[in-house]
Amino acid sequence: MKRTIFKNQLLPWLLLAPQLIITFVFFLWPAAQAVRQSFLREDAFGTRSTFVGFENFIRLWNSHEYLNSLQVTAVFAVSVTVLSMGLSLLLAIAVDRMIRSTRIYTTLLVWPYAVAPAVAGILWWFIFNPTIGIMPYVLGQLGYNWNHISNKGDAMTLVVIASAWKQISYNFLFFLAGLQAIPASLREAAAIDGAGPVRRFFDITFPLLSPTTFFLLVVNIVYAMFDTFAVIDATTEGGPAQATNILVYKVYFDGFVGQNLGSSAAQSVVLMALVAVLTVIQFRYVEKKVAY
């Protein structure tokens, strides 16, 4: 690796400055503000504030709604990740085996990625709307009474489908690229040795795909936990009865709608800690088991 040596001591700092300033203004400073706010009790206008120590955190720990939100987030993140990664792996394998028109299918499958999350949310909201949607009508014909406005399971299904759908394109592209990077000779050699397609997939393709899978796992969990705000806001708004109120949405609702800044800040601090822990676990322990 080539090492660049700067003669001027200032130049490297100057070159780094734009990124450092952005990191400071948009990441470090707000994060520090959140930490500060989480120890305060303040009225909405900020005219009176008192230091309350860990009271905001203790309230969270004792709050049934917060524990419920943790659980909802776990179920949601795992479902979205499994569903979107599973489906996109299937699609990638199907496209990888095609000889002609690979391009057309790839383009078509990547399309949903261009749709903004809020638009995706509205789209699925229309499709599944209990009064005017097409799916409840079809399901009604099959004898199932779909109502995500009052049925918690239906609501969770709706947000999982909408969020996973949005992410399939992204996963698909990476899986396809990963599959195409696997040398055909390996699979052919296994085939000559008498391994069937299933055996070939689990013994050759899947292990060689593991760097891609690991990368996507991280990206998808982060996506499900932090980037699905717009989908939730456009479809269920966290309801019914908090059944789809994931942590990020709760931070927004308590802070920006409810004006309860102390609690909202404490929740963001917990989220920050959660992200840190997740990152450490993923990179220290999971990465070791991945064959590169």
Next chain:
Amino acid sequence: MIRYSTASAVALLASLGTANAQTTIDWWHAMGGELGAKLEEIVQGFNDSQDEYRVTPSYKGTYPETMTAAIAAFRANQQPTVVQVFEVGTGTMMAAEGAIVPVYQLMEEHGEDFDPSIFLPAVVGYYTDPEGNMLSMPFNSSTPILYYNKSVFEKAGLDPEQPPKTWAEMEQFSNQIRESGAATCGFTTQWISWIQTENLSAWHNQPIGTMENGFGGLDARLSLNGPVQVKHWENLKRWSDEGIFKYGGPVGGDNAAPMFYSQDCAMIMGSSASRAGVIANSEAFELGFGMLPYYDDVEGAPQNSIIGGATLWVLSGKADEEYAAAAAFFDYLSSPEVQADWASFSGYLPITEAAGEQMADFYAQNPGADTGINQITLNEPTENSKGLRFGNYVQIRGIIDEEFEQLLSGSKDAQGALDSVVSRGDDLLEQFQAQNQ
């Protein structure tokens, strides 16, 4: 270069010159669509009527968004002079003593001949302090009423001119409608919180909270788990199971109106300010209007319904002439002509007696348009029916919706659901009290 800077200095002086001659104030509001256009027309009227002051309206999104924007702006010292805040934000605004200028004080200092007695008590009562002083300026107030489908009533063999008066009739009519096949559902409703809980309580003269529904001070707590509310929620659950009643979703109940327009449900309880929208969407059938139903075995029912909507709050930290501008604008807004024009266009209630009188012709030509005003003025408001004032109430309304959904899903009974509204809500009220004392 020198010439350029001279030119810009002249331009700067010129702009200062106009700023001196005319005071401009910002008004942040939450009225989109046709209401927003009408609002701008009203502001234009004020700006054209004199040349001392100018009001600049800006649309800031939904009610919660507008309120959040104003609060964030206040924290950054960029607040507008006037902001429109919805009724459930009243508790938060009132408690922010250093951040607001009460309207009565503004008008005492800057308003020439302001007379607080011209306002309708049923409307302004919601926005006064315990001494009866007006804290904010009512702008758009509405109250829930019953809309019903006369064509379906006729098909079901009911008298289309007789909307149900009591909940017993509501049930009986709904059953008849369903059995005759005229419609698949009897009724739906917007706003479980505002209509089926808060207004239900006021309509039956039942308290929503202690200390005069929160008007008496920050240590008020909820008490809406009384027998009348429990009985009503129990009935709603039973009617929902039987198919008589269909739930339209949390907050404003987005799915309720479409069920009424598509004639799936024969009746809907909704805001009087939805009138124009309901009329526009019910061309396929005859539309009727009625008051909210009541339980005739509850003593004192029907009492009077309470309002919803928004008022204008004045924020602190502005120059004197800006407050003079706000006072002049409020004077203009409360004139009978402006009020009558706004109320007949929008379906909101007129806020002064004079405006109500001016609208007599309009009410005569538009049957049913006066249902709302008749309903809020039906009786002298009691301490249970003049409104409510609690902090963190946006979240408490959310809790009401959630617990109602728990009731519908069968995981709680009515008493259990309302008990948990009270205990969860009280927890928020305690926090609010601690934040503001």
